[in-house]
Structure formats: structure tokens, C-alpha cells
Amino acid sequence: MPLIDRRLLQNFDWTLLLLASVLVALGIANLVSATHGTTSGDLSPEVRRQLVSAGLGTVGLVAALLVDYRRLERLAIPIYLASTLLLASTLVLAPVTRGNSSWLTFGPVRLQPSEFSKVGLVLALAWTFHRHPPQEMRRLRDLWRPGLVIALPVGLIVLQKDMGVALLTLLVGATYLPFVRVPWRAWAAVGVAGAAGLVGLWSFALAEYQRKRILDFLEPGRDPLASGYQAIQSKIAIGSGAMFGKGYLEGTQTQLRFLPTQHTDFIFSVLAEEWGFVGSALVLGLYAALLLWGLVIARRSKDGFGAMLAIGVVGALLWPAVINIAMVLGLAPVIGVTFPLFSYGGSSLIASLVCIGLLLNVSMRRFMF
Amino acid sequence: MRERVTAGKEVVIEGRLWLLGLLIFAVFAVFVGRLAQLQIVEGAELRMRSEQNSIRTVRLDAPRGRILDREGRVLASTRPAFDLEVMPSEVRGAERTYRAIGQLLDTDTAGLRARVDRRRGRERFQPLLVQADLPYESLARIETHRYALPGVITEVRPRREYTGGDLAAHLLGTLGEVRADQLERPEFQTYRQGEVIGQTGLEAVLESSLRGSAGGRNVIVDVAGREVERLDEVDPIPGSDVTLTIDLDLQRAAAEAFRAESPEEPDREGALVALDPRSGDVLAMVSRPAFDPNAFAGGVDAETWRSLTKDPLKPLQNRVVAGQYPPGSTYKVFLAAAGLETGLITPSSRVVCPGSFWYGNRSFKCWKKEGHGAVDLHTSLVRSCDVYYYQLGVRLGVDRIASFSKAFNLGRLTGIPLSDEKPGLVPSSEWKLRRFKTPWYPGETVSISIGQGYDLTTPLQLAVAYAAIANGGTLYEPRLVLRRRRSESGIDETKPKINGAVPVKPESLALIRKALAGVVEQPGGTGSKARVPGVPVAGKTGTAQVVRLEHFEGVKESKIPRQYRDHAWFVSFAPAEDAEIVVAVLAEHGGHGGSAAAPLAQKVLAKYFEKKGVVPPPKPIVTSNTPHEEDEDPLIEDAPEAATPDTAVGGSDAAD
Secondary structure (H helix, E strand, C coil), X not given: CCCCCHHHHHCCCXXXXXXXXXXXXXXXXXXXXXXXXXXXXXXXXXXXXXXXXHHHHHHHHHHHHHCCHHHHHHHHHHHHHHHHHHHHHHHHHCCCECCECCCEEECCEEECHHHHHHHHHHHHHHHHHHHCCHHHCCCXXXXXXXXXXXXXXXXXXXXXXXXXXXXXHHHHHHCCHHHCCCCHHHHHHHHHHHHHHHHHHHHHHCXXXXXXXXXXXXXXXXXXXXXXXHHHHXXXXXXXXXXXXXXXXXXHHHHCCCCCCCCCCCHHHHHHHHHHHHHHHHHHHHHHHHHXXXXXXXXXXXXXXXXXXXXXXXXXXXXXXXXXXXXXXXCCCCCCCCCCCCCCCHHHHHHHHHHHHHHHHHHHXXXXX | CCCCCCCCCCCCCHHHHHHHHHHHHHHHHHHHHHHHHHHHHCHHHHHHHHHHHHEEEEEECCCCCCEECCCCCEEEEEEEEEEEXXXXXXXXXXXXXXXXXXXXXXXXXXXXXXXXXXXXXXXXXXXXXXXXXXXXXXXXXXXXXXXXCCCEEEEEEEEEEECCCCCCHHHHCCEEECXXXXXXXXXXXXXXXXXXXXXXXXXXXXXXXXXCECEEEEEEECCCCCEEEEEEEECCECCCCEEECCCHHHHHHHHHHCCCCCCCCCCCCEEEEEEECCCCEEEEEEEECXXXXXXXXXXXXXXHHHHHHHCCCCCCCCHHHHCCECCHHHHHHHHXXXXXHHCCCCCCCCEEECCEEEECCEEEECCCCCCCEEECHHHHHHCCCHHHHHHHHHHHCHHHHHHHHHHCCCCCCCCCCCCCCCCCECCCHHHHHHHHCCCCCHHHHHHXXXXXXXXXXXXXXXXXXXXXXXXXXXXXXXXXXXXXXCCCCCEEECCCEEEEECCCCHHHHHHHHHHHHHHHHCCCCCCHHXXXXXXXXXXXXXXXXXXXXXXXXXXXXXXXXXXXXXXEEEEEEECCCCCXXXXXEEECCCCCHXXXXXXXXXXXXXXXXXXXXXXXXXXXXXXXXXXXHCCCCHHHHHHHHCCCHHHCCCCCCCCC
């Protein structure tokens, strides 16, 4: 049984691949500028790392689309458990970096298991929603299965003290909420419980620096040199790009290291400074198009698992982007979350490309039965 | 893969998919809107901020040029001073930091706390001055603890230092921040707000030479505002050194002369100026009371400023050029010159002085009640007979007196390069009509004939006029600047400048010089306290009335309240022929010229000739048998020798 037959090639989703490739390429070009001048050589180590990751991600993408997603369904739970185990291992193995311990280091390779756990989570959620269709969920307690699937990694991430990613994982799960039929009164109850939970979180679970970040967001001028400074500098960088930007490699804010974590979380501000409104709106447009295209794939999918998988992948790509862009634009507190496909970060890029692979997988096999 | 490999149920998503799509669309629309707000609406402002943030230009102040005396000795220089500053944005642990600064500097830091807290926004990235010019011990203490006090900075800056303190305060002047009204003027267009510039005295006049030009350094600053890389640097060009005509030794002697004899008495007030009559060079210029210009070097504090401006003795005024006083009897030489030139008097023509002069139904008294008897020109000056000049003045008339006075440069600026110079006043009938809308009364001529009434002169004007008598008639513009060093190679010499010549025949000037020498050297002369052994000194005493003396008639001088006492003048030159130095002294409320002012001039003259080696340093010669040396009072001293009865008593040459 050949893995690829002619019909698969005929139905291959070039639009999606093109959108994803353009975003990755722009991300790397942007990274070149962000790290420009830091080393005497032509390419900074960050760019090399990102290129290697893009290569590995392409391998992951191909692997994710070669195996029929209906076969992947059977592997969904093992993959989910494996990724969760990897996540759990960070608690034991990971060194603490910048306040959270979410990295695994194996010699030169550093992994962020929370990125890969998203893939496992999406597969597991699609698996459970395929067995227990969301339109049949009419009471809150009907949500216990997907709730359990989400709670396991979220709990582990909370233990890593990475609140941003924990929130993100919750939001990925929440992507499915429009499809369940739980009445609004139940959601009101959830809202009250959630608010109570937030107060508890603020008082007991959040570390001082995390509270400070949130306060900095609420009042940016509070301490311009601390975490709020990044947000202010980011806003200045973006705004100074004006309509057409300062030109590639010409951004003074980013070239002069005003953005401390510019090539990871604030990379979008580099783009906005150098390419202006035109360039940054275009990238946002491309990204929105990719997400909407993911929904089209979900709609076209002829089976429940494919549709649920596509929706999960859209959620996994949507929420980190929303948080990242909102943060960079000064609309949300500073949370260490990447802009998928575009940001610097090997784990994120590989995981995102695997997600794209899954989407392509669903898309190209939509006529297969 | 042809059959379904899993046992899933039918999933219905159609109905709700649009909700997710709408969410995605809405979120990205918000983002694009936000981008438009930041980049298009606020774009220009934020771009400006980004440019100010990245590259910062650090100003490098040019050290101000030095001011040197004519022998190259330093009067004003620039030294490095350490200023303690706080960068509000970098302070960690405010409470602890301020407490530490307070302990290290031994000062109260409550005010500092408030000043730092007042800083908002971008101001927090600019350093705030805590204390200028740290003493060495404080600097050492701060430096050893600075590693634990982030945000505490010590900056080294050039600071003006006046070596002699108040020695030449008025001449050198003061520095101060450039004022808002100055910044609007074109000559100050290269100045920035907050810059320190010369505000008074030579510091102001020589500003363009002394200032130099500031350099700058472009630096890249990091997130914390710290310098991470220097891009380029333009070295500041130090200001030019300026060499003055002042002789530090004479300046010191002059300042010393005003010092009170005993520490509990206050120092004398007044002015002294020494000129070289051959060039107009100002050799010494002292005004008292004075102030310490060092207090202005880093910006004067409000309290010091208030006490200086409120002081009734006006310590900020340079009395040499801005103090206008009636010239008193020093004015008589100009009448003498006018009388000789107009032919109204000859050297031998005599006037009988009965002790008073009747004019217009009024008696004008000679300072000597008994009268001087028959007085010729020479004696009239030596004894300072008032009646002689009352009569001469009336014959000359006010307008001829005025025109001769003006010919001696009185009543107008001498042209000394100091901005606060005053012109004095030479009254004339036309002036009075214009000023008071009343005609000149002939009786007023009697008063001005002995330098009272409306006449006003500055010490410098008298020095310039007497220099013309001493040098044979040349009026020099007083010169203060000998040369300016433009750069390493270029030197700018200042040439003596002649303002004209007095319209008096050399023979007449010679007669006057002879008489002025008599004032000092001759028995019975009023200026004997100015004698310098080995050098013939010429001079004229004078007393400028403050209030009409009838009020204190018969009251002993020491009993008269200080502010009502007369001003004492002494204007002198030496040697009497071929003079090398002119010294004019005004002792404010000093009493009489001969006793209060002449000794001050003598100290400067003595110093000058001591330096020249003409006179050996004064030795304690036994003087008991030489009445000339025992000058408790010149007139008492002269009395035994005096052939004429008019020198019998009195310590005064005052008129009226």
C-alpha cells in the first residue's frame, strides 16, 4: 500500500503550504535583522538554529502528513501520553531559566516540551470529541473527558510556573467550546468559579514577578525599566515603524538591543519597526488567512476526527499568536509566548510545522472515502 | 485505508464553525487597528522617541580659559570637580539609597527624596544633581560604597576656581546659568539652557574667549540607559587663557590696604584703582566690600544671593567703575587747569583767603576757618584752599568748568571693558535746565568748584584724568586685557588705546604736577601720608560730602554715625615726574582724604616701588627724631615747621 498515491498529490493543499512557508521564511528573514550585527560572521547562531529547526520541522511536517490521519487517530492517545510524560520530566530535569523551568537540555539541543505537548493535546482532544461529539454535550459534566485531557498537561505546566503557557493550553482546549451545547447559565457559573479561581491564583499561586508583570500591563509607566519597559520599548519600536517602516536591517530600536528578548517573544516588533504598518499588517493578514484556511479544511473534512483535529490545530496556532501579538502591541501583559511559525524558537517552530503537517494531512485526504 | 479505521461518531460542526471564523477575523481586525493606531496615528511621535532612545549625545564641557595676571600668575582657573548625581530610573531601594547618601555626605536627604519623586516619565532618565563639587573625603566615601548604590553617579566636570577668593571679585566677575532672556538674543544662539556663562565682570566681557567650545560624544545606551558603546567623540576645545594687565602683587597690596587694623573692626569700604599712566594699563582694581566669586562657580544658592543683594553695603557693586561720588577737592586740579588755559589765573596770581567766601548773600566757608591768607596756585592745591577755587569757579562759570571737566574725560565712560561702568556726571547749565527744568543758579557754581553738589565721578575716571596730568596730557582708555591666547599658535595682543589729549599746555600740567607733589612732599601738604621713601609722590586729597556738615558742626568725626561720615578721596601718581603709576582711592565714609585715603594709596605705591627695587623693603627706621615720619596726622605733624598760620590745626581739607 503506497503512502502517497496520485490522488493525494492532486488534492495536496498548496495554498496552506505556501502560506506556512512564507510565514516561516519571513520569520527567518526578520530574525536575521533582529540579530544583525551581534556577531562578526554572516549568520548569527540564532539564525542557524532557526534554519536547522525549520529543516527538522519540515521533516516533522512531512511525517505528519504521510501517515493517514485516520491511522493517527489510533496513535493519538499514545502520542498524548508520551508528550505529557516529556512535559512531566521537565519538573525533574529542567534547569530554571528566567523564572520558569520549561526547558529540557540534551547537550546542544534544548527542548520546550510544552510546545510538543500541544500536538499531543490536539490529537487527544480530537480523539475524544470524535467519540463523544460536542453537539451531544449539553451539561457541564459532559465535558469531563476533554476536561481531563486538558487538565493533565495544564497541571504540569502550572507546576513549572509557566502561567502563560498554562493559560495558552486552556485556550487551545477552549477552541472547541463553540461546538458544545452547554447552556449559557452553566457558563455563567463557570465564569464565577473562574473569577474566584483567578483571585486565588493571584493571592497564592502567582510569583511576585508574575504579579508585577500583570500590574505593569495595567499601568505601563509604573516601572519603565523593569518588565513594563519591554512593553514600552516594543510600542516605541512598532510605532516608530510608521507606515512603511525604517527598512530591513534599519530598525534602530531592535538593532540597538532595546528589546531584551526581541528575537523570541517580541520579534513581531522588529518586523513592525522595519516594515511599518504595511509589512506588519500583511503578516497578520497572512496568518489570519492561514487560520481561516484551517477552518475551511475542518469544514471540508468528511469525518469527525479530521474536523476536530483541524479545529484543534487552528486553536493551537491561533491562541499563542493572539497572546503574543496582543502583548507586543501593548494590549496584554508580558507573557512568554511565541508567535507560531514566525518567532525564533526551535521547539515552537517544529511543533507548529507538525501542526501544519496535520492540517495538510486532513486537507489532502478529504476525498479519500 | 479505504475503510474507516476508527469507531467515531458523526460530528456536526457546520452550525458553529462561523463563530470561530468570526472570532479569528475579529481578533486580527483589532490587531490591525491597533497597528494603525501605533504606526500611523502615533507613528511620528514614537519614531522620535525611538531615535532619542538609542543614540544619546553626551556633552563634554570645555574647560574655561584661565585668567592670568600680567606676570602669568593665576587669578582664575578651571579644576575638575566631582558632582554627585542620582539617576532616578536606576535607583534600587530608594529608602536605603537616600539614607546611605545622607550618611555618607553627612547631610539631610529629605529634600532629595522629594526632588527625585517629583521626576516623572522621561525625566527619570536624566540625572539629578545632589551635591556639586564634593569634598575629597565625601567623594572617597561615596566611591567605596557606590557598587551597592545603583543609580548614584559621580560626574567629573570642570569647575571655575578663583585662586584669590574675593581678591579681585568685582574685576573677574561671576559665572551663572544663562538666562532665558539671554537665550533669545542672537549672540547667545550657540548656548543651551542650563549652560554656565560669565554673567558679570571680565567673565562676561571675555566670555567668547574664555568659553572655548564644548565637545560631544555620541554613545549607544542600553536598556538601563548605560553607555554600551562610543560611536564618535569630538574633543572639547578649551577656552583661551587671558592675560590681564593686573599685577597680582599690587592687587594683593590694594586688597590688604582695606583690611581693618584690628580683627574686631569691620574692613574698610571703598575702591582703589591703579593705572600705568604710560599705557592706561589697570594694575590693580579693588572694590570693598566684596564677595567670593567661587560661590557662583556652580550656581549661587538662593540664600547667598539674597544676602548679597539685600546687603545695604552693596558688595556686588564694583565701586571702581560703578561707584559715583562727588569728587571733592580732587576736582580742583581741573579748575586750576581751566584757569591757566583761559588765562584767568597765572601761577603767581594770589587770592586772599579769609576763611570764607561771600557770594549771592551767602557765605561759603573754607575748610579752614582761620583762612589761608594770600594763596597762589601752588599753595591753593597744596593746602587745598577752598576760597581760591570758589573765586576761580565763579570767574570761569559753570559751562567752562563743565567743558574742561569733560576734556579730562569726566562725565562719560572711560571705555574700560567692563559692562557695569557708570559715566558719572558733569553738570552744566544746559544739563540742569534739561534735567530739572530750572536755570542754573550762580551759587551752585561755587559748590561745584570744589567738587561738591551735582558733580559725580567714579574712582576710575579720576585715575584716568590724573594719569593724563601725570603723562603730559594723554587720555588712555583703561586697558585690562594684555593678550588672549587664541590657540597654541595665535596670540592676540591688545594695544594701548588713546582716547584723546587734554587741551592743556604741558607747562600748565607741569605746574599742577609740581603742586600735587607739594601736596604729599611739602610740609603742610594734605597728602603727606602717601609718602614713599625714595620716590617723590604727587597726589590730591578730597572729601566728598555725604550730608551737609552743619548738621554735625563741631561734632567729633568719630562720633558722627558712620553712614553720615564723608567719603575720603586720594588720587596720586609717582614718581611726580615721569610717573609710572597712578593710584586713586576712595574710602567710603572714611572721613578725610588725607588721613583715610592717602595711607591706602601709599601701600600700593610702596609695593610698586619695592617691586621695582627702587626702594628697599621698608626697614624699621628709628623715627622718633624725625617728625616727618611720625604722621599721626599730617597737619599736626607739619605744624611746627609751618611758617604760615594756616596749618596750625585741623585734620581736614574739607570744604564748605
